[in-house]
Amino acid sequence: MSELNAVPAPKKGRPGVDRQYVLDTAVTAFIEFGYDATSMGMIAERLGLSKAAVYHHYPAKAEMLGAALDEALGGLEGVLLEAGAHTGSAEERLSYVLRGAVHILTSRLPYVTLLLRVRGNTDVEREALRRRREFDRSVTALVAAARDEGSVRSDIDPRVVTRLLFGMINSIVEWYRPDGPESADQLANEVLAMALEGLSAT
Amino acid sequence: MSELNAVPAPKKGRPGVDRQYVLDTAVTAFIEFGYDATSMGMIAERLGLSKAAVYHHYPAKAEMLGAALDEALGGLEGVLLEAGAHTGSAEERLSYVLRGAVHILTSRLPYVTLLLRVRGNTDVEREALRRRREFDRSVTALVAAARDEGSVRSDIDPRVVTRLLFGMINSIVEWYRPDGPESADQLANEVLAMALEGLSAT
DNA sequence: TGCATTATTTACCGGTCGTTCAGTTAGTAT
DNA sequence: ATACTAACTGAACGACCGGTAAATAATGCA
Missing domain, CATH: 1.10.357.10 (Tetracycline Repressor, domain 2)
Known part of the structure; x- marks a missing residue:
């Protein structure tokens, strides 16, 4: 119970969106358009980020x-x-x-x-x-x-x-x-x- | 009952696969891979035809x-x-x-x-x-x-x-x-x- | 034989995809 | 200030996509 719920946020470097927000945005799009029909560009657009930024949080679709x-x-x-x-x-x-x-x-x-x-x-x-x-x-x-x-x-x-x-x-x-x-x-x-x-x- | 079931096949011109076979092949692939993930090329391959030939039977995916x-x-x-x-x-x-x-x-x-x-x-x-x-x-x-x-x-x-x-x-x-x-x-x-x-x- | 009709092929177009890379920006820590 | 680190950008890549145009092949019929 000690480390499972531990999500302290490192507090170093430039602030930005967190992984969970990226994931939820992607999932919402996956449901709306279907996984295959959802492009990384669409997810990036909804996040207000560039396509490459998404790859900073997840290494692949x-x-x-x-x-x-x-x-x-x-x-x-x-x-x-x-x-x-x-x-x-x-x-x-x-x-x-x-x-x-x-x-x-x-x-x-x-x-x-x-x-x-x-x-x-x-x-x-x-x-x-x-x-x-x-x-x-x-x-x-x-x-x-x-x-x-x-x-x-x-x-x-x-x-x-x-x-x-x-x-x-x-x-x-x-x-x-x-x-x-x-x-x-x-x-x-x-x-x-x-x-x-x-x-x-x- | 006269014209609804009438599918006589014209009997003229070069023989080839019929519409129903094309459709069933496409549907099988749609189910297997999903509609979006199924390309016209894959359907053509399963039919043993070129991609363009599929467009002879159906004008669009x-x-x-x-x-x-x-x-x-x-x-x-x-x-x-x-x-x-x-x-x-x-x-x-x-x-x-x-x-x-x-x-x-x-x-x-x-x-x-x-x-x-x-x-x-x-x-x-x-x-x-x-x-x-x-x-x-x-x-x-x-x-x-x-x-x-x-x-x-x-x-x-x-x-x-x-x-x-x-x-x-x-x-x-x-x-x-x-x-x-x-x-x-x-x-x-x-x-x-x-x-x-x-x-x-x- | 030649003609009309249908089926099919080759080659191609513009566009979008997921992914990568080299470099920049915006914060925190010392 | 300076160093460090995470977050992010712009541009490009090779592959593949749906769809099109024009030429060709195979049949029935006159």
Whole structure:
């Protein structure tokens, strides 16, 4: 906890924009135009800097993407490490993880949005896809455990169930906006309700 | 029925590849690398032709995308025109349309895959997004009607319900493969079951 | 055979891309 | 003042992009 949160800022040399601001500007542009269609020149323009200045903060365009994807994946993987993911029945653990995933989606919206658009055309993207599949595998195991427990329907393959579940959850990035009328907690409740009980009136 | 299905092939002049083959090759590449990252040269290479030859069949890269998106949107809009979309209770009509959407997703998989990745950076993409939103609006109306009927839960906004529903359904393009072990009909049954009854054991 | 028609190729254009490099500017520390 | 350091600039690079023009090749038909 001592050095992980340590971001003291060196205080030497000419002041300028910081790495995080550069990254967020790039990510915003990546989302707006797509990664490939976003040029370094556009990012530089939005920062009010020259194209070469961007390379002072990140050595390559792909490294900016990599840093963004790491933010998203770190958040999701973090949920699996929390106590709630290992406490109680399989159904309780599954609910905890799904709710945690919704929380990461909303709190790190731009990064996760980028992650969900990655298709694996470069090494950076393939590594991100690998970690994402790993996360999916953990949740699939939770679904299978909940099914063995008798708390989740057993007529559909757990892998299909998990994919449909994440199809629903991940779609949040397509339309959720933090400044909208709906709070993140309320959204999580609605998503969990739809996922568990479905569309039909009870 | 007379001229719509009429694709007789003129039978005159030098033989060559036909438009549909060019389009399908382009769409496959678009999906694999992304639209922007796919160059006309790559499409030409896969066709075994020169870059200029591709321009003989389609006047621009964007028109290939437009033709593909039209295939997807035409299919979805067609579901709303079928008799089943206007027959019976709102719940029955909704089920019919959802099942129809799954059918189009699986039967026109590459085209719909492309449609679901469109972000609206060009005129062609913006027009496609407009038609897609129109389709969504029709389904939202069906959900609202089913809620008024009492057959669909009333504790969640119909717009949120519809978005989550299509989040689940649309995710099919991310993992469904026609040559896999699962038939399209079986998949449709599972998706409908998850959407209507949810995850929980009954 | 020759003509119309369709398909395709070679060569090229202007422009944009990600990236690099040598040098300059604006601050802090002594 | 002077030294040091991080932040930044302008110009250029080779590669590749979407698209075009004009010539050529291959077919059916008269």
